[in-house]
Amino acid sequence: MTQSFRLESGGLINRDKKISFKFNGKNYFGYEGDTLASALIANGVHLIGRSFKYHRPRGFFGAGVDEPYAIVQLYRNGETEPNIKATEQELFEGLEAKSVNCWPSVNFDIGAINNFLKIFLPAGFYYKTFMWPKSFWYKIYEPFIRRAAGLGTASIKHDKERYEHKYEYCDLLITGSGPSGLASAYSAAKNGAKVILAEDKSRFGGTLLTSEVNIGNQSGKEWADSIISELKEMPNVTVKNRSQVFGYYDHNMLVMSERISDHLPKTKKFHPKQRLWYIRAKEVLISSGSIERPIVFGNNDTPGVMLSSAAKEYMKVYGVLVGKKPLVFTNNDSGYETAIEFKKNGIDPIILDTRKEPQSEIIEEAKNMNINIKNSYVVVAAQGYKKVKSADVAKISDNKEELGSIENIECDCICVSGFWTPTIHLASQSGNKTKFNEDIDAFVPGISKQNEKTLGAANGIYTLEETLKDSFEKGNLLSKKITNNENKVSFPNVVEKKSTVHDKFWCVPLPKGKNYKRFLDFQNDVAVSDIEIALKEGYRSIEHVKRYTTLGMATDQGKTSNLNGLQLVSKIENKVVPAVGHTTFRPPYSPVSIGAIVGREVGKHSKPTRKSPMHSWHEKNNAVFVDAGVWLRPRYYKRGEENLFEASKREAKNVRTNVGVCDVTTLGKIDIKGPDAAELLNRVYTNAWLKLPVGKARYGVMLREDGIVMDDGTTTRISENHYHMTTTTAQAANVLSHLEYYLQLVWPELNVNVVSTTEQWAGAAIAGPKSREVLKKLFPKSDVSNEGLPFMGYMEADLFGVKAKIFRISFSGELAYEVNVESDNGYFMWEKIIEAGEEFGIQPYGTEALSTLRIEMGHVAGSELDGRTIPYDNSLEGLISKKKDFIGKRSLSRKAFAAEDRQKIVGVIPLDKKTSIPEGSHLVKDSNAPLPNPKLGYISASCWSVEHDNPFSLAILKDGKNMIGKKLFVMSPLKNKVIPVEIVSSHYVDPKGERVRS
Amino acid sequence: MLHIKCPHCGIRSQNEFSYGGDATIKRPELGKEISDQDWDNFVYNRKSLRGKHWELWQHLSGCRQWIKVQRDTATHEIFKTLKANEEIS
């Protein structure tokens, strides 16, 4: 393919470097510095995709971020990405892109039938059509909508690219490097302020790259280049291109997405693909410019109809003609600049100006160049299906309501200019109360809420001289306030052509007998007639009209459509635009890739991984790990071909018959010190703590103020004013915060300090009838007999030269001890335990066996203490002191908590003693009762009892106290299981608790 | 993301803090008789105010102190922060 629409010379592209790329399977060439859009246009490709609703042919409308049509599926280095704007995607060698939203191909699209059925797809179509019958939703409507909607396909593959987050602070953040951004950045930088200047595009300079102006005897571009190169040299300035500030959040925090590698065929080694910047700025200067708005006319979505400024940019930046027979349709002087540029490149444009007799320097220049200008003329409709072939034009009356006779003009593109809309998204996101500016027919920033100011075109200032003056001054003033330093920049001489006022004309009336579709929102296919229907149906609030018609709700967020939509609503409603008001602008200004938002917090990096000091021993001994919060814990130790079930059964059985050792380092540990430590414990636990002797441990339960159990654990009195508290692994952080809350805010008079020591101690639980024998070998100098170290006793001992703490506590129901040593000695301790235990048949056991042991004991854990149960429910009412008050006690006397038939923990055994019971199943009286079957309780935990060799579960059951011996059914609709069961005591092993005391 | 001035550490980002609810709620004294209504008011009943609101935050990833923050719930403006032992005036 030849680049038949590429100019012989000109543009900012590098013609020495040819780049090959593929679009819809065909090979093309472009140049370095092209966007995918400019390269396609250069090759004469104008059909890019199909529209969202009617599947009408779509081409290019803009040249940048405002593009509503040219959205492609991109293929780069073996990966694919949807929703890429061809106008933003820079060309790289080997780039591949495909059209979206068309099937089977962009040229022949079946969905285009919607276009001929458009009478059936008016505003609110989805709401009206897919409402009923309800049963149709799942099988018919949803798949239909899903297939018809969407703009591309997300990859389901793991994204191999790296994305980074960066936090930055600055004095001034300036968003956009057009004239206002450059001037303000320059004067602020000269005053020594820390400045970040962000430019969305690859080239700095904004409109200076395309306008015929002169600043300090340089062209606009030359001036921009010199300012940028000076700024880049300054140590207090960060200049970033390809960086979009897309969100303005609270307390002057802005988020910017920097596209580091998207313009390259492949991300460089050690480079991220994109970087998200969280910038906390003292002051923000918004210099985001403005976006040209279209004039609405018939078939104004035909490929070849585009913004006049975009046509100019394609010529001036990329050396590309958008057409060779251009029609410029304008209501202001901007269209003339585009026409002049065409003329300079040897193309004869025709200007249709809606104004009657406009006069200005620019118009004079066009006239002098012999450009054909038709005043009081409008485009009534574009003709041509896949590309503009001609335009129906007509004279329009002075009141803009009557059309003259229709003439047809041959053309291959229609460049539209309906004046300019300031880009106020960031200002609006910051909470700025925007106001309507009658002169420019658009909203501009008003009263600031945060430290933000808007400059230049974004503020509705459209002359270069005024823009530069204002921007130099604001940059200087704001930075001076911060740095107390002034280094004033002299104002350059500015030459620009004067323009005259625009015509407040935005929509061409329909000619008699014609019913052309006149589009407002190009991406969502919202036409004038849709808004009219919505208003007829009674929608009034602009927010409702927006949602009903989907105006401005596409991925371009209505950058080119919002104001014309407002104009229409206000015209029909006979209100002024500010009374209608604009819809809310929300971040992101332009779509941001999910990868950038997630950053490096993916997979294993999504949260920290905590490992115990014995982790490498577990690894070496075939441990299979499980995530326990952020901890990695051995779930079981695999031997040979064993599976989880077999291994955990073996491990648990070995604890019941010999001795096992379990890594319990993950348990939360809190060190409590101070003269009032006992008093604190007495207030947070439900049982009595004032009389616990030194060297003794006690089991305790703590509640929330609403009476629900928060956590349980043992606390040991190490010395007079020193306690060692343990919490469950899951609640460790919450319990510490809870204690701090009461100590700092509720009872500051208590003289107590608390600190987490979870990571300071490595812990091993040695459990089983032979555990004392192991202990004797480990601590030959200490008396670990039943008298020397009784149940719930504590002692400090010497473990072959290492200081150890021994707690005689049990989670398994067997004779058991927990040994703690400083973390650095954890591995040493573990090896010694394994060594000493060898002759007694010691085996390490994981969390699965640990669970089995506690379940058959009826010892409650996280699945019972789930934030919904009170002590009674867990058979812990014996631990509630009647004599003292404590956190949450008052709540326990609430009616529901004191009810006679209150839920209570029970044991559950299947009648066949074989079928295992799924956790989370419901308990019901009658398995054949009509649905919804009244639920009596739920299975909280299940195991295979190694003591009895049959399944056993714990359940929280209504009136559990009186249900022992009853027969019920367990139902699991999820697993399609109905199991007849018997309710038994929750203490299935050693109900009298003799073993722990043996 | 908010910027919160911890009275102990200075200005820090919101992600170092955790939210703790209404700072004006006083816990009833331990061991004192209290009506069901008063207890419910303490445990459950909260006003969802629009506007200036004194609330608790804990500087969890910093000094671990609970602090009192006066914030506008609609605009997120923060007017004042106090240490736990300073009275709201």
Ligand SMILES: [Zn+2]
């Ligand atoms: Zn702090």
